[in-house]
Amino acid sequence: MDVSTQRRIAAAVLDCGIDRVWVDPENLEKVKMAITKDDIRLLINDGIIVKKQEKGISSARKKEVQEQKRKGKRKGPGSRRGAKGARTPKKEKWMNTIRPLRTLLKELRENEKIERSSYRKLYRMAKGGAFRSRNHMKLYMKEHGILAE
Template structure:
């Protein structure tokens, strides 16, 4: 058997493995922004962007905006407190909605 191996009559078969070509290709496409449509999304509605995270981003934006408005003397302390409480209660979905409310209810100076 050793002679046959030395002469080249018997050769070892190459080791088989799982190719990572397809997974690399898909990862490259995803980095470009492909394959991310509605049909590719798995999990619940709040799985990719949890409700708490969404709430945190909106409330932080509202509170910083309120503080800026108070510092720039656009609103007084009482209206600031009122809007702050309303924001905490979920009355406004964005800064623009809050400003519209303040404008409509004569809370701006």
């Protein structure tokens, strides 16, 4: 039985698309008799015409990808967009290198493991980019007998 007109009116009343209007197949005769918006509203109140729920977008795939990325997957050269300096800016990389070095130097100076003159020299070297990491700096100090154990 054709109730396309009623579905169109119901869609206007329910403020949704025609495809989201569900008509109870048991009561098609009642629906067929409804010709005004008021008739349709009564059928909606009776539950004969119902507005279907909107279809959502599942986030399951997104969560799966995030989980894999957390494990370090999907980060190979084929997935990278942008230059090396864009993914982690040069300044940020520098800050991540220099801050631990300067912290280490301050600790060593405060604990009197190194002299002030050595501190100055190492500080300037660190600023010049002579050390890759804390371990690299410690190795240099041991090799040159700067670090007093």
